[in-house]
Amino acid sequence: MLNKFPLWKNLMVVFIVAFAALYALPNLYGEDYAVQVSAGRTVTVNTETLGRVESALQAADIEMKGIALEDEQVLVRLNSDSDQLQARDVILRELGTDYFVALNLAAATPDWLESLGASPMKLGLDLRGGVHFLMEVDMGEAMRKILDQMRDTVRTDLREERIRYSGVNRDGNDVVIELRSAEDYAAAESFLNNQYQGYTLIDDEATQTIRLRMTEDKIRETQDYAISQNVTILRNRVNELGVAEPVVQRQGADRIVVQLPGVQDTARAKEILGATATLEFRFQDTENSVFDAEAGRVPFGSELYPNRNGGNVLLKQDVILTGDHIVNASSSFDENQRPQVNITLDGAGGDKMSLATRDNIGRPMATLFIEFKATGERDEEGKIIFERQEEVINVATIQARLGSAFRITGIGSQQEAQNLALLLRAGALIAPIQIVEERTIGPSLGAENVQMGIQAIVAGFIMVIIFMVIYYRKFGLVANLALCANVVLIVGVMSMIPGATLTLPGMAGIVLTVGMAVDANVLIFERIREEIKAKRSPQQAIHHGYDSALSTIADANITTLIAAIILFAVGTGPVKGFAVTLAIGILTSMFTSIIGTRAVINAIWGGKRIDKLSV
Structure with missing residues (x-):
């Protein structure tokens, strides 16, 4: 019978629209103002923490909508933004x-919707707001770290050239090389002149000492490198956090701006972005007494470090390997269900580890954990003062020659193991950074943008509906029904895609889709x-109308879809947001306009004897 859909096709249309409506539903419930409490590296969040938070807020007469302990975090829901700010201070x-x-x-999604995996659409920084961080890089520490690396490189190069030296040490911004003989001095002077461009050699033949000093151009280049590397590493960390369409860019000489739109865990973002943890692997000094070192008699070539498990450990100054060679890290449990981090090194790191452990089987090797914490004070130039904190987290006896893959243990908790693995996987910062400004964006500007965007969509929606009803009468009503279903489908699909974020340009894409639908x-x-x-019959007119227009519709939408895909591939940030909503809108509008409307028209007019159509 002409213009009749089989039952399965009608059910398919109803199911798809209902399924999208279900996953679009959480967007109607909105969000609660909240304060989130997460643990630092030395503490844990538990029921005791929950009780302390609840008691403090009750004592301050702050009314809570709810408080819960979820995933080792305390989440407090408040009634207003003023209560939120007051609760944070308390x-x-x-x-x-x-x-x-x-x-x-x-x-504020109900539990029954959350149990189905439904969640509201993520909004970008320009709509929902998010977190804005302004970070300051400690350039002094960056120079110190780079000069330390240079000192180690000079030692290695001189050994390979068979040039004998008494010592290679860092003195301020200089690397000082003390040679053993006049012959070694002459060979080192010639070698360093050729090998180290961008450095000034200050010779002292009388003491057989050479100073390597960076030129002004080299200092600027090194500082630019430190900033650019920190920007790259922060981008890697943001990617690890799973934030869509972030902004990570340099500002001025020593600052970096990070914007995280739609971020769900601001505390974790702050912890991971600001952390500067890295590792060093060194041999334990077993030839000298740790007790003598604790008494102030630290042997030459060794250093004393605190052990996480108590006491101190005496380590050799020479670093076997740094975290710069780590290309992958993951957390897991050992055979005794204790947390550990599995390390994978790059080729050069694997070679270094292999050479260092080849002739040292049976010797203890320590894992030194290094991080920088801001003291809250500033120097004479107004720069943040950082405190370097170091502790040995693991000492293990080398059982066999190591290569590019091994593991470290001695980590306090699984959460700490996960954080350490993330930091090592995303890269160690060249220099420590301090978050000097943090603000949550959205309560005013974001709300205004959302309101304007919704007004644009509604205005376009109403005008299209009026036009379709006036010009196409009852068939226009069917098209309007499909248009409503199309918006539901777009919102539902955007809510289901894990990394999708709706931005202001994305709303422009929806407005455009409403007109194109x-x-x-x-x-x-x-x-x-x-x-x-x-002079065809109404049933034939419907049948031929849909069949004849199909190829034209497909051609027009496919070309627009190709343009959207290209925009997504080559664009960044807001352009990608526009491309995503445009592409989704094209696909959903083809479904609702061709299949959806035909299902409704077939149900109303199909298979019946009618004399005319209201079109």
Whole structure:
């Protein structure tokens, strides 16, 4: 029978629209103002922490919508942004700086929807807001680290050239090389002149000493390198956090701006972005007494470090390997269910580790954990002062020659193992950074943008609906029904895609889609009119109208879809947001305009004897 869909096709249309509506539903519930409490490296969040937070807020007469302990974090839901700010200050006073206390927006989705995996659409920084960090790089520490690396490189180069030296040490911004003889001095002077471009050699033949000093151009180049490397590493860390369409860019000589739109865990973002943890692998000094070193008699070539498990460990100054050679790291458990981190090195790192352990089987090797923490004070130039904190987290006896893959143990908790693995995987910062400005964006500007975007969509929606009803009458009502379904489908699909974020340009893509969504129906309805004028029956007019217009509709939408894909491939940030909503809108509009409207028209007019159509 002409213009009748089989039952399965009608059920398919209903199921797809209902499924999208279900996953679009969380967007109607909005979000709660919230404060999130996460643990630092030396503390944990548990029921005791929950009780302390709850008691402090009750004592301050702050009304809570809810408080819960979820995934080792305390989440407090508040009624307003003023309560949110007041609650954060109260919690900070109660818990201190060992905990990360951050402002957040928590989805108010009902539990039954969350159990189905439904969640609201993520909004970009220009709509929902998010977190804005301004970070300051410690350039002094960057220079120190680069000069330390240069000192180690000079030692290695001189040994390979068989040039004997008494010592290679760093003195301020210089690397000082003390040679053993006049012959070694002459050979070193010739070698260093050729090998180290961008450095000034200051010779002292009387003491057989050579100073390598960076030129001004080399210092600027090194500082630019430190900033650019930190930007790259921060981008890697943001990617590890799973934030869509982030902004990580340099600002000025020593600052970096990071914007995280739609971030769900601001405390973790602050912890991971600001952390400067790295590792060094060194041999333990077993030839000298740790007790003598603790008494102040530290032997030449060794250093004393605190052990996480108590006491101190005496280590050799020479570094076997640094975290710069780590290309992958993952957390897991050992055979005794204790947390560990599995390390994979690059080729050069694997070679270094192999050479270092080849002749040292049976010797203890230590893993030195290094991080920098801001002291809260500034120097004479107004720069943040960082404190370098070092501790030995693991000492293990080398059982066999190591290569590019091994593991480290002695880590306090699984959460710490996961954080350490993330930091090592994303790369160690060239220099420590301090978050000098943090603000949550969105309560004013974001809300205004959302309101303007919704107004644009509604205005375009209403005008299209009025036009379709006036011009195509009952068939126009069917097209409007499909248009409503199309918007539901777009919102549902955007909510289901894990990394999708709706930005202001994305809303522009939805507005454009609203106008384009009826194009297909306009072509179909005009073709039906032509068929009726050609004296075909209403049923034949509907059948030929849809079949004849299909190829034209497909051509027009496919070319637009190709343009959207190209925009997504070559664009960045807002351009990608526009491309995503445009592409989704094209696909959903083809479904609703061709299959959806035909299902409704077939259900109303199909298979019946009718004399005329309201089109």
